[in-house]
Amino acid sequence: MFDCFTPNNDPYGEHDFGGFTDPEAGRVFWKIDYYDTDYRYGSDNPADPTVTRHVLTVMLASEY
Template identity: 45%
Template sequence: MTDEENRRATIARLNDRLRSTGEDGWTYLSRGVSKLPTAIQEDVIRAIRLFDDFTPENDPHGEHDGATLKIGEFRICWKINYYTPGRRENGKVDAADPASTLRIMTIMFVEPL
């Protein structure tokens, strides 16, 4: 494996940890998703946590940093962005270094309702 492939595999592992456990980062629901009934919000979060259908088409860089899924009648997407800890600025961070990167996953509708 090349250094770049190792780096991307590390980023994917770190992103998978946030996505599948909610740990080591923050998760935000968009305003629309947060207005759904609690049971549907729980279904959305569960589906995202269990998602593992990464392909070259939906994950071209192999970093597991986002996807779109259909959950019931809703098309939902989630995206992980990287920020400088304590500043929440999207700047130059090393996504492969968990000590210097704050991961934030945002869950939102693909289309407005």
């Protein structure tokens, strides 16, 4: 579980981005985006699961 949120890596307190170091892969980032139900636009209300779809992206830092 990632729980190392600080004002530097989470300035808005949303807890939707993080990173860790994997011994083999190196630095890895993850982020959560909040889309409308058609996955076309950002959700109008990310806290409402009836109008929001969550998408988790995991990537190597070198891909960022």
